[in-house]
Amino acid sequence: MDINAIVISMASMGGLGLLFSAGLAIANKKLYVEEDARIAEVMEELPGANCGGCGYPGCANFAENVVNGKALIGGCPVNTDDGAEAIARIMGVDAETGERLIARVICRGGDYETAKKGIYDGIQSCTAAHLMGGGDRLCEYGCIGYGECVEVCPFDAMYMNDNNLPVVIDDKCTGCGNCAEICPRAVIEMHPESHKLFILCNNHDTPKVSRQVCIRACVGCGLCVRAVEEGEIIMDDNLAKINYDTYGRVPVIPTEKCSTNAFETFGAEETSEVAA
């Protein structure tokens, strides 16, 4: 083989390489975009899960908006207080951190508790089932049970129990709110850690209907409303609601007479395990 072929090809490839690298070097200088160095620093302090809990498409976009002053420094619900403070230091302001939020499943109507309306053989997704009449559980207000909330949780903080109800693992929940947003029935609510007492039902049916629908439904009898000071628990369209401004921060159930045991306490030492 001719040695020239090797020499020529090496020279030409090397020459081309040099030419292109020179082009790149010039482009790098000429077309350089001045980026605020703080964006990268803020990014460092964020969880990097791109969960979207802040309302922006991802962590990078959130960081950009923090630096531009459009997003709140404590706007990332997932970030730790330390992280938020670090961002505040980068931005040179004080951090305003709120209380930690945890997702709470406001329904205990699993496969065992609820009556069934028929056979649902459509797409096994809560929202799809909601569009087609709401899955096979008779309750029109409660959990549908196909676990879309578990699928969207970016932190593995939820699972479906054998009763087909979602369970939140408090320690892992970061309060991003993805589960609450995806739930077509709005059964998941975001609550501050200090809320200890819950009425785990979302059913607004009349007492007669709700008794048929689910054995754990709040039937709207009003016993709890009468057991506490006025305004602490409010009856809203056949469903008792706790007014957390004045009540519900101590894990004490107001009455033992609640006929369906709709109350549940979430103490510091307990997890949100739901009795199946």
Added chain:
Amino acid sequence: MRLPTFSRGVHPNDNKHYTCSKSIEILPIPDQVLIPLQQHIGAPCSVIVEKGQEVKTGQQVGSSEAFVSSPVHSSITGKVKEIGTFQHPAGGKVQMVLIQQTEEEDDWKLMPPLEDWQNTGNEILNQRIKDAGIVGLGGAAFPTHVKLAPPKDKKIDTFILNGCECEPYLTADHRAMVEQADKILPGMAIIMKILGVIDGFIGIENNKPDAIEVMREAVSRGGYNFKVVSLQVKYPQGAEKMLIQSVLKRQVPTGGLPMDVGAVVNNVGTAIAVADAVINGKSLIERIVTVTGDGINEPKNVLARIGTPFQEILEFCGGLNEETTQVFMGGPMMGLAQHNLQSPTVKATSGIVCTAAQGQPAEQALPCIRCGTCVSVCPMFLLPTRIARLSEMGQTAAAEELGIMNCIECGSCSFVCPSQIPLVQWIRLGKLRVGEMKRKEKEVA
């Protein structure tokens, strides 16, 4: 000669033999009716009666200030027994007015008849259509007065009366055309006067030769200039956009409405309701419902009051037989499965189809084999398999790019899929997600 039609589409078994030759029977007035405050597309009504109040037949019980909305009326003479939330046949629970009958004979609350409608102002006529609570009775229940008041910059030159009834099983429109042509044609003339159009077509699928003949004869006898067009039997021939293509050879642009090509389409049932409202002053309180399928003992076409529980209509037709596994409101292609037979008949209830076990695809969906059959039948020229897959994977933006919002949800793709993939269901989910995405984008911007 080949009959006019649109491109693509499917040929389901039409199963109209159960009821196509049965005259419309009048259902006895029920003891109780449930009037849902939302029976239409648009804003729900608010209640304007109180518990215990006496109401007459045809009296408004709910109304709304919104333009895209339609009032609801009591369909019997009686007393308001309860106002509460009940099961709606379209899914979910909505507010309804429960009325208990007090008079067996109707005590009508009529609006002044406008017999001389030819010389009445168009706005008065359209207001009458709104007051009478008339919505599209083909099944979509879009308020008719909105359709008849297009924006000024849209020139409407053609009106098409939709007598296709392409959904299998249903024969309500078919029987209406055979028996009530003398109401349909004046109704159509009133609509055309409001729209100010001269060209009127009546599109009927060729599987209803008796209806075509009756309508042709009635048109020539009444001296109307309407053209009765016999169309090829194909689903979804009765979808607005398909019908316009079949009759006028015009294509509604992407994301557009029939009015963009100068056409308005209404169902024959709507024309009857318009004639009743204008000439007789009657509100929309009853409709023709086809009760059919192999799950019902005596299939019939019945004229039922709005608000009649399904159970009562089914009993009038001999009740369900033992093999029945599914009851739909509407036809089998686009209808909704029911789980509570106490749900009331609404303005959109074109039929109640009761089917026995056979022919129900209950098997698990198999993987897509890329046969492309869904693509070859989609009347909107979409790629159902691809769009459904994108929706399944949560790729909302990509699905939107492929035109998911143009889907008319006719269900042809699911019907032909050899792997039984619930394509149209995935697409419906994707459409919902696109809506959510749009809202979010607006909020962030």
